[in-house]
Amino acid sequence: MKNLKTIVYIGLLGGSLFSCEDLDIDPQQSLSTELAFADKQAVEGSLLGVYSLSQEFEVFGSLPHVIADFQSDNVDFIGSFPTLQDIRLYATQSDNATIRDLWRRHYRAILAANAVIQFTPESPDESLTAEERAQFVAEARFMRALLMFQMVNLFAQPVQVGGEGATGIPIVSEAFTGEIIGYPRSTVGEVHAFILSDLTNALDDLPVSYESSSFTRGRATQGAANALLSRVHLYREDWQLAADRAEDVLENEALYGLASNYDFWGENNAEYVFSIQNSEIDNGRTGSGGWASYYNPAEDGARGDAPFSEYLLESYDPTDRRLTELSKEGENERMYTTKFPDPVNHSDNSPIIRTTEVVLNRAEALAQLDGVNQESLDLINLLRERAGLSAVAAADFSGKTDFVDFILEERRKELAFEGHRRMDLLRYGRALRPVGDEQFEASQAGQNKTILPIPQRELDINPELVQNDGYN
Template identity: 55%
Template sequence: MNKKYILRALGFSLALGLFSCEDKLNELRPEQDLTEESAFNSEATAMSSLYGVYSTTQNFEIFGGLGHVIGDFQADNVQFVGSFPTLQEIQNFNTVGANLTIQNLWQVHYRAITRANNVIAKAPTVEDPGFTEAEKAQVVAEAKFLRALLYFQMSNFFSQPFQLSGGDNLSVPLVLEPFTGEITFPERATLNQVHAQIEKDLTEAIPALKTASQFGDPSEARGRATVGAAKALLARLKLYRENWSQAEQYAREVLADNSYSLASDYSFYNANTSEDVFTIQNSAIDNGRTGSGGLASYYRPAASGGRGDAAYSSGLLESYEAGDKRLSSLSSEGVGADGGTYIFTTKYPDAVNNADNAPIIRTTEVVLTLAEAIVRQATTVAGAQEAIDLINPLRVRAGLATYTAADFTSTADLLATVLEERRKELAFEGLRRMDLLRNKMPLKTSGEGASKAVFGGDLTILPIPQRELDINPSLVPNPGY
């Protein structure tokens, strides 16, 4: 059996355990407890620092629950019936800069970015005869992938999409150097600058990253940065920026790797299969749960151990055709936080331990990215036949009839279908909000806050936290806050 790295988030510190077949535990000292010199004085401590970045991304505020939840409940997939005031503000587009949830989201993302910066800068300086240059390069590459992923999520939350002003609008500060003790006050970069840095990190990382097949352990093949994961994130970036040809190129390169293929049913969640391109690995003792809970805490009702905060919206329920297994096999009825009866997703079933993995990039998303990119470049339905061929296996998996070109009157009609397939396939995985914004669609069309949820509306993006504005004179607030 291969050794498996299991990360434990212990408040703001971390411990790294290496478990072998003999169940012997060797603990490395937490990176944050090491001196500057000892944190990068060997291969072991350098790896501990890298795993510290992975561990930080498990936090509730990053991929431990909040990021996924905001991505769907600030859109039209979720009916939020929970009682958290800070989340109700976000859901109803009444957010203020003092919102503690958003303040924590900002801080924990930058904590993870700072740790990635340390690895990128210092891993190459490690003097350890057993730590090869190729291994150092891989460590740096994995940290760059994680930094890119973190900045991607931050830019999605705090800046208007590329479609509003071509990316010239303000996004978040780009902090790319390790903290040296000197206090600086970085300005907000533009969205174009942040996206350029994301692309730079990913393209620089790819040559040094392993492929999924080079990891013997499935949890590492799916939970570590790989060539496939970096290319899939580039495909998403290019899709969001409407660079259809490059989105197509990167998606094709991912799907050409036989490590990635569509699952035949929906039992792949938490299983680390070929359906997973990059997935945050959780366990009962190593997850992002805080006092606010994890993914299942939001998405499961009280009878299943959760709170029942985030139910299917009526619009999402109505989007499924009769017999669609994406609804029938991935949902159940339960009592919500407000006492009402709703339909809840079962993608994250473990509300007791919050051990469910957090899907970040799936093969299904890459397939749909390729299909969309093809349609966007086609002038006729016949010219987009490959896109139909790509979504039909998803239809078959869902137990539905397949499409032919005759089912579509135009490429616009076909595009709408691809986007609907994307909505149903990737529901509750945090992508719906950006899919609406990048297509210039309102985040909501009814209910409280709908008048503010239009494309380009000031409150469709999150406010720069008031605390950050108070301590950093270089920052400016987002309009409307």
């Protein structure tokens, strides 16, 4: 085994899904390699530490997703946090503390995943089978891919704007050795290739499901990897691959399917392909942030910072159940989503990949390939039927462009408040705010501040990094 001085945060575990009690191990913030990978129990604890780090507020605990929706036209941010207001107004700079923490915590989780990938095969525990080692490495690869994809979408221009050669993020693929290494930024194309390699290499070694529903929905599976592959290919406009990977998920009807109504929120059911598991005692935020804190009105014990925008409200039919059953009016006369009902204890799971998204991925990809086609119509009509709306037919659309625009609007309403809207606009080269909005010009695809700055702290300690255009 290589001489690794410390694995930073590799044993950081929480309760419920990633419980120290369940694993009978001691949580630590720094473990030697020998301890972190000494036996099966320790190896699995190190792996679950990756999920726990990814649970944090700045990672998959809501912050990047809230930013993505209020940078776009779905959500208004009316809160008092100046670092978030600056992002919403396209006025932020590289010393923004929120962005600094977001970058650091993503890479902390990536480093933890790297350690699992690098050292699990070398564990001396002979009872740890080759299949178990391969599965644990595959789970870490999935999480690393998910983390890096979120980062490259936040900090780099999409391929539709900057091409494959656009400046991306550093590819950090090794465990921390105690030595600080200055990694340069790779291109977006290189980052995407790395992500796709991680996912395809992981796929065959991942389980289809686990014994518990919380693990089946909260740990990496073949379905989750295929769903993420579908998203990556969709964002890259690899339409056939996006459609095929989505189909791989949807074919498993025993595990994945659309809920018949909107009572599925917070449950580990077929509507969820992958979610970050939270509970009252183990969640990404115990303070004033988090999904429910932002998205619920103040009188419910939340902050009430992120209500519907008027633009989003106008997109719904008045009888659309996605509006009538998933919203409520606050005392400030603003409308709020009810997707995250627990602003006090933050026990709502983080909806990272839903079956609904996979359905929409396939519908959009097939529309790009075949124009107005029956399968895409059938998929969209499944969602519209659940929403209490009439079905649409081929005759309702003038052509491919009209049909794709319609699918994107359905995607907007289905996935509102889950962090998809920003990239759905940017990958089509569209402004994040509509004509007439004060930020319309600044929000045009390709404008400097539609992506986040590299934190100044990272530039100070790593001379290999270069700043994004338009930031000090």
